[in-house]
Amino acid sequence: MITVLGLVAGVLTTASWLPQLRRSWRTRSTGDLSWTYLVMLSVGVGLWLTYGVAVADVAVLAANALTLAALTTLMVLKVVHHHAPGEAR
């Protein structure tokens, strides 16, 4: 039951990145997202991932692995769109 709670929580926090990625992909605008935020969050999520491995917590592990993938994609979008024509910021 507790594991299910963790898994549902993990699915939600992880899946929440999909609408954000979708928005950033469509609008090609990511200027409102702070670089400091994205980098700090990525490092933190990477440590959570290590923590999940250390305490053998599947929910923590899986959620943070997928979140890290989403964050990486978002940062790639931010770099690409920043250098694309028509995006000034």
Next chain:
Amino acid sequence: MITVLGLVAGVLTTASWLPQLRRSWRTRSTGDLSWTYLVMLSVGVGLWLTYGVAVADVAVLAANALTLAALTTLMVLKVVHHHAPGEAR
């Protein structure tokens, strides 16, 4: 040691919201942040908080309590700025 890892991870993922809040506060622009993302993430973080209580994991509990507070502040900023003059989106 493992608890320290969790706490450092928690501090990073939680503190990462500060530069994002600072940016959103300064620019008064939050249009690039997806509502679906913010709401799903908040519900997920709320469940993580419950999970942290259930498994008595202080790192998970503390990190998610503070993240939820940051997310709530960000959503308030998004609502306020959306209705403020000069902000079209």
